[in-house]
Amino acid sequence: MTKIVLLGDGGVGKTSFLKSIRQGTFPDRYCGTVGAEVHPHLLGGRDVTIWDTAGRNELMGPQRETYLSDATICVIFFDLTHRKSYTSVQEHYNFAVKYVPDAHFIIVGNKSELPRVVTNTNFQYITTNNTSYHEVSIKTGEGMQDLLNAIQQAL
Numbered sequence: 001m002t003k004i005v006l007l008g009d010g011g012v013g014k015t016s017f018l019k020s021i022r023q024g025t026f027p028d029r030y031c032g033t034v035g036a037e038v039h040p041h042l043l044g045g046r047d048v049t050i051w052d053t054a055g056r057n058e059l060m061g062p063q064r065e066t067y068l069s070d071a072t073i074c075v076i077f078f079d080l081t082h083r084k085s086y087t088s089v090q091e092h093y094n095f096a097v098k099y100v101p102d103a104h105f106i107i108v109g110n111k112s113e114l115p116r117v118v119t120n121t122n123f124q125y126i127t128t129n130n131t132s133y134h135e136v137s138i139k140t141g142e143g144m145q146d147l148l149n150a151i152q153q154a155l
């Protein structure tokens with residue numbers, strides 16, 4: 001079964017992404033994920049499992065790496081209105097690539113409908129060729145189809 005893991009700091013939109021593709025809804029309220037939630041999903045006609053992880057360290061628990069094992073795709077989210085979440089992308093990548101060096105990495109800058117703080121992005125530290133960068137607004141749906149296409153191509 002193809003495994004997709006959602007990574008990124010707290011509040012960047014991982015759970016919102018999952019809700020929007022599974023239920024077509026957008027949650028306005030923020031409720032931090034604890035540990036990881038695993039959801040089966042049909043994506044482009046294929047069965048996948050999506051692992052929605054906790055971005056807040058205190059809610060993650062001790063065994064972060066176990067969520068990554070056998071991941072096919074790691075989607076690393078950040079918030080375009082929150083610089084720290086952007087600098088954290090490198091840490092999430094460095095951590096994940098140790099455990100799943102062959103995974104596809106997809107970087108997503110979210111909340112694109114808001115005035116952005118992160119204007120220049122540079123992901124040169126990502127050494128794999130299996131990478132792409134997308135900007136989306138999960139709230140408005142802007143960019144979401146391109147992102148889903150990229151994920152499907154990586155399956």
Ligand SMILES: Nc1nc2c(ncn2[C@@H]2O[C@H](COP(=O)(O)OP(=O)(O)OP(=O)(O)O)[C@@H](O)[C@H]2O)c(=O)[nH]1
Binds near residue numbers: 008030053112139
């Ligand atoms: N304006 C705006 N807000 C968004 C967007 N996507 C998500 N949010 C909001 O951002 C907040 C955090 O969303 P979550 O999806 O719960 O964040 P998370 O990454 O799962 O956070 P953790 O579970 O703590 O790691 C919520 O209040 C959402 O409504 C977007 O595209 N635009």
Ligand SMILES: [Mg+2]
Binds near residue numbers: 031033052053054
């Ligand atoms: Mg969450």
